[in-house]
Amino acid sequence: MTRAIRKTFVQASVVLLALLWVAPVLIVIINAAKSTKEFRQSKFWELPADWAIVDNIEQVLFRTDLGRGFVNSIVYGCLGAGFAIALAALAAFALTNLKIKGAFYWFLLIYSGTLFPFQMYLIPLFKMYSGINLYNSMLGLTLFYIGICIPFCLFVLRNYYMTFPKDYVNAAQLDGCSDFQTFLYLFVPQSLPPFFVLFLLQFTWIWNDLIFGLVLSRDEEVRPVMASLAQMTGMYSGTGMPTLLMGALIASLPTLLLFFGLQRSFMQGLAINVKD
């Protein structure tokens, strides 16, 4: 009997906690749908009488910097993750299958990029970028995002390529494949699942980045989405709250869609993280 009571108690707590967990999201949705006027006059838990969703979306996309930030971040996410995976795959292939002296040390050199807290990179990058006109440029941010994504991609792909049977590679070379052809026709087609998971993880990382966007860019034409949002908070946290919350919702869409659309791939990705 006590056991049943205890079980009910535990489950009731979980339900309560779940309500607490989902409440902030619901509150954001409700208030992002209110007009500024209604937001001022109503309580945050009251449903809007006048749904102002379309107006608020329009406001966010065309009258704030967020629309541009959204586009910028899609560019950074795709290029950054894409090039990082390509460069990491080349390096991983060479380190596991070609003759390289001290291959493990090369791996350590590249992997050490993730060793330090990111704060170590901010000042030198800012200075370096200011010196060569990369500060506040899309090229500069893209190059940075490529670099920051390489170590993790290399780590995963190197592990993956180490499990490739050597006979496979030898057979390809007997058939007259050059090293690069072996990579392109044998390794790349076999790597699509890890490429896919890595792309998801790295795109999400780039999309969510705030601090490097703040430090390496200044204008809305270059700013990534999270930096634009952070910039908006100061201006809109008063009565402009519905606009800000709508902005937050819109900026969450890509990652939320990726997440729930491709949940299984993300679980795989997390499993990779654990093995790290």
Place this chain on the structure above:
Amino acid sequence: MSKLKKIFPYLYVLPAASFITVLFLYSAVFTLYISFTNWKGYGQAEWVGLANYIRFFQDPVLLTSFTNTILWVVATLLIPVGLGLILSVVLQNMWGHAVFKNIFYLPYGISLTITAIIWGFLFSPLGINSLLAELGIHWKVDWLNTPPYNTYSMIMASIWQSTGTNMILFLVGLQSLPKDPFEAAMIDGASRFRTFISVTVPLLKPYTIVVAGMALVNSFKVFDIIWVMTQGGPYRSSETLAVTMYRESFVLANMGQGSAVSMLLTVMVFLFSWLYLRKTIQKGEDA
């Protein structure tokens, strides 16, 4: 020709290696150097020795930042990891577990910046306080403007965002555990709580080590939530080292001091990671 061919393999590694060397390794060394100067971000850097480091023991702002960082580390190590573990075990065989898992997992799809916007709204006067007033509770704290409540509020936001991730990691771990020990515990008539303490926790240990390790390293670097919710204020009362680093370097143009904060942060992360790994590995050997 054959000599040239020997170089080819290195060409595959070179692009990745140059990115890392130029962007990050060079940067780390540069930050170390700047931390011994009074560089302002422009002009000449003057060597000042350990002055930037000595300020840690004198400036109350830096001391507050240091203690806040420790508070963040302890809180975000204990609560989201512990809660994530408990949730994963309870949800494993609960009715409707798929729905609950998704609910707790949802904030993982929301960035820290957006988490901060959401909770910044909830802790604003228009948020929780207006609900409390409606319920007749007039205990009004201006959450984000009163230390230490501002730090507690932001830790709450962080817990909301990170618990689900830990829960999922533990669920992955739980699925990989052997069934026999649980059956044995059941046959022996062990209660669920007893089974949790004596079977689940020890078996999950490898996963706990990784999850807690990740939480540990991340907690030192907390920036986004604080920068968006309070910018470290009021009067720099809710800064952590990562926020102090940003403020000193890019708001106050004390690049030398900012670099010293980065160095301290790095030393702390390395030291704690090392102690953590050493301890967990030792424990592993004892067992």
